[in-house]
Amino acid sequence: MKRVFSGIQPTGHVTLGNYLGAMRRWAEVDQHRADALFCIVDLHALTVDHDPARVRRLSRQAATLLLAAGLDPELCTLYVQSHVDEHTRLSYLLECVASDGEMRRMIQYKEKSARQRERGGSVRLSLLTYPVLMAADILAYGTDEVPVGDDQVQHVELARDLAVRFNQRYGHTFVVPEATLPGVAARVMNLQDPTSKMGKSDSGQGVVYLLDEPDAVRKKIMRAVTDSGQEVGYDPVERPGVANLLEILAACTGGNPESLADVHDSYGSLKKDTAEAVVEVLRPVQARHRELCADPAYVEGVLRDGAEKARALARPTVDTAYRAIGL
Numbered sequence: 001m002k003r004v005f006s007g008i009q010p011t012g013h014v015t016l017g018n019y020l021g022a023m024r025r026w027a028e029v030d031q032h033r034a035d036a037l038f039c040i041v042d043l044h045a046l047t048v049d050h051d052p053a054r055v056r057r058l059s060r061q062a063a064t065l066l067l068a069a070g071l072d073p074e075l076c077t078l079y080v081q082s083h084v085d086e087h088t089r090l091s092y093l094l095e096c097v098a099s100d101g102e103m104r105r106m107i108q109y110k111e112k113s114a115r116q117r118e119r120g121g122s123v124r125l126s127l128l129t130y131p132v133l134m135a136a137d138i139l140a141y142g143t144d145e146v147p148v149g150d151d152q153v154q155h156v157e158l159a160r161d162l163a164v165r166f167n168q169r170y171g172h173t174f175v176v177p178e179a180t181l182p183g184v185a186a187r188v189m190n191l192q193d194p195t196s197k198m199g200k201s202d203s204g205q206g207v208v209y210l211l212d213e214p215d216a217v218r219k220k221i222m223r224a225v226t227d228s229g230q231e232v233g234y235d236p237v238e239r240p241g242v243a244n245l246l247e248i249l250a251a252c253t254g255g256n257p258e259s260l261a262d263v264h265d266s267y268g269s270l271k272k273d274t275a276e277a278v279v280e281v282l283r284p285v286q287a288r289h290r291e292l293c294a295d296p297a298y299v300e301g302v303l304r305d306g307a308e309k310a311r312a313l314a315r316p317t318v319d320t321a322y323r324a325i326g327l
């Protein structure tokens, strides 16, 4: 059976982008076809300004939402990154095979560090080394596939490079992983700025959160930025706002963006259908989330058992890497 690993950061409230780009596939496909691990990557949340109590709260919320989205602890392993020391143990070894130049070339680092410098803040060193820790997250488990959204592909490529380099220098230790992307909605865009992705640390009306009330979802989608055209057409480069709505609608209804463009004759009707489709997709997740919130001890138990399983899976690979590198 293939090994699958993926994660989500507790840096903000979980978005529709996280759900359509990653979480939904984890629940509907990956946990059924593979030996799958899903991780709340809380150490990664410390790479930017953070409030300790908020990170802890958002970690539990992400875990609860993953269960609400359909992850089944009988089928997969769900846990919190900081509960399993193997991630940081391995990360250090990988820092000794990665170069600072390749870290500085990472798009996400360039964007996030530029934003922080613009605001006059300093950039945490961990923001630069974040992709190495992510490589450790993946490689510690002998992962074959990493189901992610488009924004994480470059980081998975780095994990591949580091695995190959380590294996060449120190002997075969790591499985070389591959990223897998969803067919549609691999990059859900911000509704107010459809040239940038919908991210959970963005603020404002451009982001639909998984726990948004139906009316808030409708309002945000009805106000989405489109363009001055009249006819609905699918063209992600020239008409990113309309293309984004078509992708969201396609992901929610199982259609494809081009044919959905043909059946809508105005932006208004496209927005209305998209809003209703999103509301319907979120409804069962929100209902299950409410039930799970009433039983926090259950969620804690799942995370405790998950960490134990994850530790047992990671330790042999990480121990092998320590021996191989000369320790």
Ligand code: ADP
Pocket: 006, 007, 008, 009, 010, 011, 015, 017, 018, 019, 020, 021, 022, 023, 147, 148, 149, 150, 151, 152, 185, 186, 187, 188, 189, 197, 198, 199, 200, 201
């Ligand atoms: P965020 O950028 O919201 O903090 P994470 O880094 O926690 O997201 O990513 C969790 C998963 O969600 C990853 O697989 C990532 O690729 C996916 N993802 C994040 N944002 C989007 C988006 N706008 N569209 C599609 N997938 C996304």
